[in-house]
Amino acid sequence: MALRIGDTAPDFSIDTTNGPIRLHDWAQGSWVFFFSHPADYTPVCTTEMGRTSQLAPEFAKRNVKPLGLSTDTVEQHKGWIQDVNETQNTVLEFPIVADKELKIAQLYDMIHPNESVTATVRSVFIIDPSMKIRLMMTYPMTVGRNFDEILRVIDALQTTDKQEVACPADWRPGNPVIIRPTVSDEDAKKKFPQGWTTLKPYLRITELDK
Known part of the structure; x- marks a missing residue:
C-alpha cells in the first residue's frame, strides 16, 4: 500500500x-x-x-x-x-x-x-x-x-502546528500567514489580537510575532 x-x-x-x-x-x-x-x-x-x-x-x-x-x-x-x-x-x-x-x-x-x-x-x-x-x-x-x-x-x-494558520506560496519565517477558513472571525479576534487584513472572506492575512 x-x-x-x-x-x-x-x-x-x-x-x-x-x-x-x-x-x-x-x-x-x-x-x-x-x-x-x-x-x-x-x-x-x-x-x-x-x-x-x-x-x-x-x-x-x-x-x-x-x-x-x-x-x-x-x-x-x-x-x-x-x-x-x-x-x-x-x-x-x-x-x-x-x-x-x-x-x-x-x-x-x-x-x-x-x-x-x-x-x-x-x-x-x-x-x-x-x-x-x-x-x-x-x-x-x-x-x-x-x-x-x-x-x-x-x-x-x-508554525502551522503551533497556530491555526496556513502558509501561503513562497512563505518564509517572518512573512505574513493566512488565518485558516475554519477559524471564525469571533475566534480569530481571540487568537490573533494583532488583527488581520481581509482580502476575501476566506483570505485573511495576519502577522505573527517575530
Whole structure:
C-alpha cells in the first residue's frame, strides 16, 4: 500500500553507520528528515550528503534528526563518508541506513523501476515527533534536492502546528500567514489580537510575532 501524508511512518530496525537503530525509538520525540540517495561514491549524492552535514546546526535548531539511506553496505557508507568530508568540507555525523536487501526502500516505495530496479530515487520524508508523515517529495537521480525548501517546509509545518494558520506560496519565517477558513472571525479576534487584513472572506492575512 502506498504511503500517504498523515500515515504513521512504518517502523523498522536496521544497521546504520552509527550502529543498529529502530526508527521510532531512535527518533525519540524529534522530527525526522528521512531521505534516500541512489548510491555511494556518486557525484550528486556526495553533494547532498555534504549539504545535510553542513546544515546540522539548522536541523538541530528545529529539533530535526537527519537519516540517510541507500542500498549500499555500512562498510561502503563509511568509506564514502571520508570522501564526503574531504570534498564537501564537513564532518558527517548523522546515520546512514544500509539497506542492501532493499527492505526499507520497498517499504517506503523508494525504488522506481523506470529509474532503476536496485537503486533508490531521491525520496524525502518529513516525519513529525508523533511519527506521522507530514511531507513527501521525490527527486530524480540526476537532480539534487533543494535544501532551502526542505528547511522552509519544516519551518512551515512547525508554525502551522503551533497556530491555526496556513502558509501561503513562497512563505518564509517572518512573512505574513493566512488565518485558516475554519477559524471564525469571533475566534480569530481571540487568537490573533494583532488583527488581520481581509482580502476575501476566506483570505485573511495576519502577522505573527517575530
